[in-house]
Every structure is written in C-alpha cells, then in structure tokens.
Amino acid sequence: MENARLLQAVITTALDGIITVDSSGMIERINPAGLKIFGYQNDELVGQNVSILMPEPDRSEHHQYMQHYRKTGEKKSIGKIREVIGQRKDGTQFPLRLAVSEVQYLDRMIYTAFLHDLTREKETEEILKKYTGELEELVEERTKSLQQMLTELQQAKEELHQSLEKEKELSHLKSRLVSMASHELRTPLSAMQLSIALIEKYLERSERVPVVKYLHQLKNAIGNLNAILNEFLSAEKLEIGITTPVNRLFDVLKFAEELRDEMQLISKTNQVITYRHTGSERQINLDQYLIRHCLTNLITNAVKYSGENTVIEFSTEITDQQYLFTVKDNGIGIPENDHALIFEPFFRAHNTGNISGTGLGLSIVDSYVNLMNGEIHFTSSLNQGTQFTLSFCKTKDETKDTLQTPSINTDFTY
Incomplete structure (x- = not known):
C-alpha cells in the first residue's frame, strides 16, 4: 500500500506527461502534467481513444496500427523514443518526445506513454x-x-x-x-661647326672649290641632324598614340621608282639600288606616308651598313591576298644574338661600331607596320647581309576592285 502511494505521488508530481492506455487504445489515466500539456480536464480524456491527442493523418492511422500490432505482434513504436506531433484541445499542434512501453498487469496488457513537450x-x-x-x-x-x-x-x-x-x-x-x-647629336653638330670654320677660312682666300665641298658636308650634317630629330618626333607620336593610318589607293610602281631614285642620291660610291615589281596589279591601298617612312628607313640602313660597290635589292609584289615589300642588302648583317632585340627602342646591334644611328628606326618601322595591321620579317647573318620583308593582307573589297594591268615583272637599275 505504501509503495502504491509513493508511485502515485511520483506520477502526480512528474514534470512530463504520463498516460496509461488499455489494449483497445482507451485512456485509463493521465497525470496533471499530461493534462496541462494538452489543455484538457481529466474527465475529458479518461475513456477517450488516445488518438484524440493526435493530428491527422496520425489519428486515422493509429487504429489500423493497433489492429496490425494485435494480429502480428510487430512493434513499430513500442520500446522506442520518437519525436511526434501532438494536438492540444484548442487544435494547435506541437512537437513531443514520445516513449511507449507495455506492461503485463494481472491478466491484461497496459500501455504507458511518457510525453515531453x-x-x-x-x-x-x-x-x-x-x-x-x-x-x-x-x-x-x-x-x-x-x-x-x-x-x-x-x-x-x-x-x-x-x-x-x-x-x-x-x-x-x-x-x-x-x-x-x-x-649622335654631337657628331653632326661638330661637323657643322668644323665646316663653317673651314668655309670662313677659304672665303677669306677666295677659294671656291673647298667652300663648295664643305657646304656639301654642312648640308649632309644638317640632313643627319634633321633625320635624328624626325625619329625622336615619330617615336613621341607613337608613344602618345596620335599616329593613325589613313589608307588610300596609289600606284606602287610610281611610288617605288620615285623612292628608289631618292635613295640612290644618298648611296655610297658605286652602290646600286635595283627595283623589281611582281604581279599583274599596281594599285595598293595603304597609308603612303607610313609605308614610305618604313621603306626609307630600311633602304637607308641597307646603304649605311653595306660597303661601296654593292647592290641593294628593292622589290614590291602584289598577290591575290597580300602586298609585299622587300629590301635586301649584302652588308655587315645582324649578329644572331641581337635578333630578338632588334626592334627594341634605342637598341643597336653590337657590330655597328662607329656607324651613326639612334636605334629608333627599326622600332618605329615595326610600330608603323603593326598600325597598318601588317607583319615584318627578316633574315640576317653576320657579314652575309640582311633581308627585310613587310607584308600586308588585302581586304575582300581590294581583291575585287584593285586596278588590273598586264602582267608586270620589271627590273629597274639606277
């Protein structure tokens, strides 16, 4: 009797809900904590099926579960702790931790559910x-x-x-x-200063021939100085990005012949500049100023780095797809170790010695060719000469509209 009272006191004061249910699922007892959890009075639950405390679809499935358990003895929730959803009297649903155990009491089976909100x-x-x-x-x-x-x-x-x-x-x-x-600037300036002093000397003596000679030297020195300054100016314009190609159609034969004649005037003793054109066309669509600058630099270099009594070959070619310009000499050549740096600004090959030059020329040529969407290639060996080739692709319109002439393969020698 004392144990029964103690057990009843424990159940009554427990913080978690405790419900006992018979084999048919009817509630026999529920402690105060259980009533508080679900919001019911004791007489509202005792005698009711325990499914009243479940929301759908658990409520409808509970009866089938009990029948299946009684027939097969298969336990799905008995002896396990699960989290389920409970339903209060006011219809609100809430999470529960549920543990169900079965107890054989006298001649019947009682199920005890322990509930924690x-x-x-x-x-x-x-x-x-x-x-x-x-x-x-x-x-x-x-x-x-x-x-x-x-x-x-x-x-x-x-x-x-x-x-x-x-x-x-x-x-x-x-x-x-x-x-x-x-x-480089000191060299032409020194030549100019010396030429002027000698001119003054010979003017005092009224000797005409030496005066003309030194006037010619003075003219050449001024030309060299002007060329140096022009290269600086071209490099500066390229650096700040104000040089823009303006392509126009022009007669390449007339252009090249005039250029060859001009370059022949600066050639050394018995140096010969030959010109050849290949192709059935003579009209090209490029920036004439920029291509003239490029070719002038290449031919000037060929003259400068080749000896007397040599031949400089200048040629143009128009194919179905390209314009080609080639300058070839038999001069001192470019050392193989210098090939990779030849287009760098201010770089000069190591075998140039006392030959004047700024090292800007080929850099400017390379930049101009790139501006005109062309390519520059060269082959060179030490003391075996150098060949530069400039190539420019035609546009689709140019391949259709270029002026046609009879096949031309000319070789002009000055």
Whole structure:
C-alpha cells in the first residue's frame, strides 16, 4: 500500500506527461502534467481513444496500427523514443518526445506513454538555427570580402610590380636616350661647326672649290641632324598614340621608282639600288606616308651598313591576298644574338661600331607596320647581309576592285 502511494505521488508530481492506455487504445489515466500539456480536464480524456491527442493523418492511422500490432505482434513504436506531433484541445499542434512501453498487469496488457513537450526546445533550436544561419551568412560575407580584398591586394601588387618594371624600363630607355643623343647629336653638330670654320677660312682666300665641298658636308650634317630629330618626333607620336593610318589607293610602281631614285642620291660610291615589281596589279591601298617612312628607313640602313660597290635589292609584289615589300642588302648583317632585340627602342646591334644611328628606326618601322595591321620579317647573318620583308593582307573589297594591268615583272637599275 505504501509503495502504491509513493508511485502515485511520483506520477502526480512528474514534470512530463504520463498516460496509461488499455489494449483497445482507451485512456485509463493521465497525470496533471499530461493534462496541462494538452489543455484538457481529466474527465475529458479518461475513456477517450488516445488518438484524440493526435493530428491527422496520425489519428486515422493509429487504429489500423493497433489492429496490425494485435494480429502480428510487430512493434513499430513500442520500446522506442520518437519525436511526434501532438494536438492540444484548442487544435494547435506541437512537437513531443514520445516513449511507449507495455506492461503485463494481472491478466491484461497496459500501455504507458511518457510525453515531453519539445516546444521550448524546438523554439530554442530554431533560434539557434537562425543565429547559426545569420552567422554563416556573416562569415560567408566576411570571407568573400576578405577574398575580394586579397584579390585586389594581389592585383594592386601586380600593377605595382608592372609599374616598377615600366619605371625601370623607362629609366633604362632614358639613360640610353641621353647616351645616344649626346653622341649622335654631337657628331653632326661638330661637323657643322668644323665646316663653317673651314668655309670662313677659304672665303677669306677666295677659294671656291673647298667652300663648295664643305657646304656639301654642312648640308649632309644638317640632313643627319634633321633625320635624328624626325625619329625622336615619330617615336613621341607613337608613344602618345596620335599616329593613325589613313589608307588610300596609289600606284606602287610610281611610288617605288620615285623612292628608289631618292635613295640612290644618298648611296655610297658605286652602290646600286635595283627595283623589281611582281604581279599583274599596281594599285595598293595603304597609308603612303607610313609605308614610305618604313621603306626609307630600311633602304637607308641597307646603304649605311653595306660597303661601296654593292647592290641593294628593292622589290614590291602584289598577290591575290597580300602586298609585299622587300629590301635586301649584302652588308655587315645582324649578329644572331641581337635578333630578338632588334626592334627594341634605342637598341643597336653590337657590330655597328662607329656607324651613326639612334636605334629608333627599326622600332618605329615595326610600330608603323603593326598600325597598318601588317607583319615584318627578316633574315640576317653576320657579314652575309640582311633581308627585310613587310607584308600586308588585302581586304575582300581590294581583291575585287584593285586596278588590273598586264602582267608586270620589271627590273629597274639606277
């Protein structure tokens, strides 16, 4: 009797709900905690089927479950702890932790359900989940922000490195410019100063022949100085990007013959500049000023770096797809080790010796050819001469509209 009272006191004061149900699923007893959880009075539940505490579809399925259990003895929930959904008297649903056990009491089976309301735990869990989600989002944002910052820092580092490299390159170019200018400009200026002094001397003696000679030297020195300044100006225009090709149709034969004649005037003793054109067309569509500058530089170099009594071959060719310009000499050539740097500003091959030059010419030619969407190629061997070829692709319209003439293969020798 004392044990029964103690057990009853424990059940009555328990914080979790305790319900006993008979084999048909009818509620026999429910403790105060259970009544509070579901919001019922004791007489509203005792004698009712326990499914009254379940929402659909669990309520409809519970009767079938009990029948299946009585026939087969298969236990799906008995002896296990599960989380289920309960339904209060007012119809609200809430989460429960449910544990069901069976007890053989005298000659019948009684089922005891232990219920714990998980509402607060679930609310706390949702709050934690929400805070966790917000924290994850914050961490993700901060991570993205840090990654972006690292990317920007890396980019800034690369840009700074490039700027430093460009600054070093610019400093190197300036140093080479100062060195080259001090040498190349001094040479024609010294020649001019000496020629003027000699002219004054011979004028006093009224000797005409020496005066004409030194006037010619003075003229050449001024021409050299003008050429140097023109190269500086061309390089500056390319640097600031104000040089733009203006393509127009012109007669390449007339253009090349005039250029050959002009270049012959600056040739050395017994140097001969030959000209040949190949192709059935004679009209080309390029910037005449830029292509003249390129060819003038290449032929001037051929004259300068070739000896007396040599032949310089100048040729043009128009194919179905391209315009080709070639300048070939038999001069000192370009050392193989210098090939990779030959188009760099202010670079001069190591075998040029005392031959004057700024090192800007081929750099400007390369830039002009690129501006006209062309390509420049060369072959050269030490003391075996050099050949430069400029190639430009025709447009589709040019391949249709170019003026046609009888097949031409001319060889002009000055």
